[in-house]
Structures are given as C-alpha cells and as structure tokens.
Amino acid sequence: MPQNASTFLSVDLNALVHNYHFIKSHLKPHTKFLAVIKAFAYGHEAVTIAKRLEKENVAYFAVAYIQEGIHLRKAGIKTPIIVLHPQQSDVQDCVTYNLEPNIYSFKILEAFQECLIKAGVQQFPIHLKFNTGLNRLGFSSEDVPTILINLKSNSTCKITSVFSHLVASEDVEEKSFTLKQIQTYKNILDEIQKEIDYPFIKHLTNTSGTLNYPEAHFDMVRVGIGLYGYANDIKWTSQLQNVGKLYSVISQIHSIQKGESVGYNRAFIAEKETISATIPIGHADGIPRTWGKGKGYITIHGEKAPIIGNVCMDMIMVDVSNIASKEGDQVSIYDTQQTLEDLATNTGTISYELLTAISQRVLRVIVD
Numbered sequence: 143m144p145q146n147a148s149t150f151l152s153v154d155l156n157a158l159v160h161n162y163h164f165i166k167s168h169l170k171p172h173t174k175f176l177a178v179i180k181a182f183a184y185g186h187e188a189v190t191i192a193k194r195l196e197k198e199n200v201a202y203f204a205v206a207y208i209q210e211g212i213h214l215r216k217a218g219i220k221t222p223i224i225v226l227h228p229q230q231s232d233v234q235d236c237v238t239y240n241l242e243p244n245i246y247s248f249k250i251l252e253a254f255q256e257c258l259i260k261a262g263v264q265q266f267p268i269h270l271k272f273n274t275g276l277n278r279l280g281f282s283s284e285d286v287p288t289i290l291i292n293l294k295s296n297s298t299c300k301i302t303s304v305f306s307h308l309v310a311s312e313d314v315e316e317k318s319f320t321l322k323q324i325q326t327y328k329n330i331l332d333e334i335q336k337e338i339d340y341p342f343i344k345h346l347t348n349t350s351g352t353l354n355y356p357e358a359h360f361d362m363v364r365v366g367i368g369l370y371g372y373a374n375d376i377k378w379t380s381q382l383q384n385v386g387k388l389y390s391v392i393s394q395i396h397s398i399q400k401g402e403s404v405g406y407n408r409a410f411i412a413e414k415e416t417i418s419a420t421i422p423i424g425h426a427d428g429i430p431r432t433w434g435k436g437k438g439y440i441t442i443h444g445e446k447a448p449i450i451g452n453v454c455m456d457m458i459m460v461d462v463s464n465i466a467s468k469e470g471d472q473v474s475i476y477d478t479q480q481t482l483e484d485l486a487t488n489t490g491t492i493s494y495e496l497l498t499a500i501s502q503r504v505l506r507v508i509v510d
C-alpha cells in the first residue's frame with residue numbers, strides 16, 4: 143500500500159499494462175486496439191495513462207471532448223486521437239491539434255469541410271459514426287447515399303473509419319438485439335465499401351462488447367473501463383487488475399455520547415456511545431452524497447466502517463466503535479474492484495460513475 147499523509151488515488155500502471163495485454167490476448171493478432179481515455183482516463187490521470195499505453199503501441203486513443211484531446215497533444219502524445227463528441231465550433235482545433243473528429247451529422251461534416259477548405263487541407267482523417275439503435279449520436283443508415291455523394295465530390299477529408307456503438311453488450315438478455323445491431327452495422331459497412339475504393343477501419347465494440355462478442359471485433363476494438371480493471375462479469379473482472387485505489391487518513395476521532403448527533407442536519411443520532419472518525423474526503427472529491435447514512439462504508443485495517451450522517455463537501459464521518467484505530471491511520475475507500483462494485487450496487491450506481499467522479503483535487507500517486 144503506498145504511504146501518503148492525505149487523500150490520494152494510487153494509479154497502478156503495471157495493472158494497466160496487465161489489463162491491456164489481457165484484453166489484447168482475446169483479439170486476433172491484426173485487430174487494432176483503441177484505448178478510451180476520456181474523462182481523465184476514467185478519473186485516473188489521462189496523460190500518464192496515455193504515455194504508458196503509447197509505449198505499448200496502442201493504435202488509437204479516444205476522448206469525448208476537444209479540450210481533452212488538446213490537453214493530450216500539449217503533453218506530447220503523438221498517437222492518433224479520435225474526438226468522439228466534437229461540436230461545430232471545434233473544427234479549427236481539430237485541424238490545429240491533429241485531432242480526428244467523429245463525424246456524426248451533416249452539420250458537423252459541412253462545418254468541418256468548410257474549415258478544411260479555408261485551411262487548404264486535403265484528406266484529413268475523419269471517423270463516420272452510425273446510429274444503429276442507441277439513438278444518441280450518429281448518422282442513420284438512410285444517410286449513407288448522401289454522405290457518399292458528398293465525400294466523393296470533396297477531397298478535404300478521408301474516411302479513416304466507420305463505426306457504431308452497441309446498446310447493451312453487457313446484457314445477455316439483450317443478445318438478440320445486439321446481434322441485430324451487429325447486422326445493421328455490417329449492412330452499412332457493405333454499402334459504404336462498395337462505393338469507396340480505399341480501405342477504412344471498422345469498429346463497434348466497447349469493453350463488454352469486445353469480451354462478449356468476439357465475432358464483432360472487426361478491425362479495431364474500443365476499450366475503456368476494462369483497461370482500468372472492470373468488466374461486466376466477474377468472470378472477466380477477476381482476471382483484470384485494479385488500476386485505481388483510493389485512500390485517505392483519519393484526521394480526528396470523537397467519542398459521541400448517547401443522544402448526540404454527528405454531521406449536518408443531525409442525520410446521525412447516537413443510540414449508544416459511538417466512536418467516530420473524520421476522514422478528509424467528501425462529495426467535492428467524488429464521494430456521492432448517497433453514501434451517507436450508512437449506505438456507504440470505508441475500510442480501516444480490513445474492517446468496514448460505515449459512513450454515519452451526511453457526506454459533507456470535504457469530509458465524511460465513519461463509525462469506528464468496533465475498530466481499533468487512531469488519528470493518522472490510513473484508510474481505504476476502495477482498493478479492490480469488488481469493493482467499488484459493492485459500493486456502486488449499494489448506492490444505485492455503476493463503477494463508471496464512481497471512477498469518473500473522483501475530482502481533480504484528489505492527488506494522483508503513480509505506481510510503476
């Protein structure tokens with residue numbers, strides 16, 4: 143366990159590399175790997191994660207927003223980067239920083255082409271996204287003929303990839319829906335490839351799609367959460383390693399008398415004498431307020447200490463009545479995937495939300 147005097151997220155790059163190779167071992171040798179490092183690499187520190195994965199020669203990175211891509215370029219990341227959710231106002235930055243846009247609508251396509259003409263740029267790499275059921279972002283299959291007419295009469299951009307996104311790849315009950323989506327995607331690919339005489343990359347699956355539907359890997363997989371140690375099934379998660387471990391410390395210990403309360407709005411009232419420990423981590427650090435009143439817990443010397451009262455902005459108070467502990471002792475919020483999944487399930491959320499909620503004020507300590 144890394145030693146530190148405050149709240150910190152330990153980021154284990156060896157675990158990251160293990161997860162990368164584990165998932166890669168389930169791909170065909172020629173299948174490319176796109177590492178999704180949006181949202182600060184799911185809370186883990188995007189530049190550090192990108193630098194480490196760049197050493198492993200990942201083919202692509204993806205971020206959601208343009209600022210995330212600019213941040214990586216300014217830090218010296220050279221690998222191609224897809225911006226999954228650009229706006230019309232981002233087109234100039236795509237060109238300036240060599241960030242490859244997801245083109246999901248005619249508005250974006252036209253704004254982008256206008257910018258490329260002005261800049262005198264030819265054959266800029268773009269990624270066409272199709273909506274095959276998620277109804278979130280993307281062209282529809284009916285748009286294909288119009289897109290092709292446009293792209294064949296305009297040489298400013300080049301289709302580098304054509305992709306879509308699965309709706310429920312983690313859910314076996316939705317298997318028939320997923321298979322239908324894969325077929326819809328294949329039909330779109332065929333229609334485009336008939337008219338475009340150069341090859342382009344085809345990609346469909348996120349982590350759970352990659353692990354559950356090997357037949358849908360096409361040329362590249364887009365893996366996010368799996369890199370950080372989480373998959374939809376214990377069968378997979380148990381073979382992945384946890385990258386992020388969140389620790390803190392006991393700032394102060396109080397003895398609460400029967401009838402006294404703890405925290406804002408007196409949300410905890412002691413039914414008997416209670417020993418509480420105050421921990422310097424709160425909802426501004428990414429501890430959801432729904433963890434209050436006993437729903438969430440932390441671990442101290444291997445024992446569960448439930449959160450009592452409401453989660454404050456900068457602190458939580460936990461019950462240590464049955465745990466021998468003292469001020470200055472290190473505590474863990476979570477250091478295994480199982481603990482995080484358990485906390486997520488108890489409080490009606492998912493690992494993704496908890497990881498990405500860890501705020502920027504929490505120190506990241508890199509372990510390599």
Ligand SMILES: *Cc1c(COP(=O)(O)O)cnc(C)c1O
Nearest residue numbers: 178307348349364365366367368
């Ligand atoms: C976030 C995202 C992914 C990664 O999903 P995981 O479930 O974290 O692997 C892949 N593709 C798209 C389009 C995404 O937005």
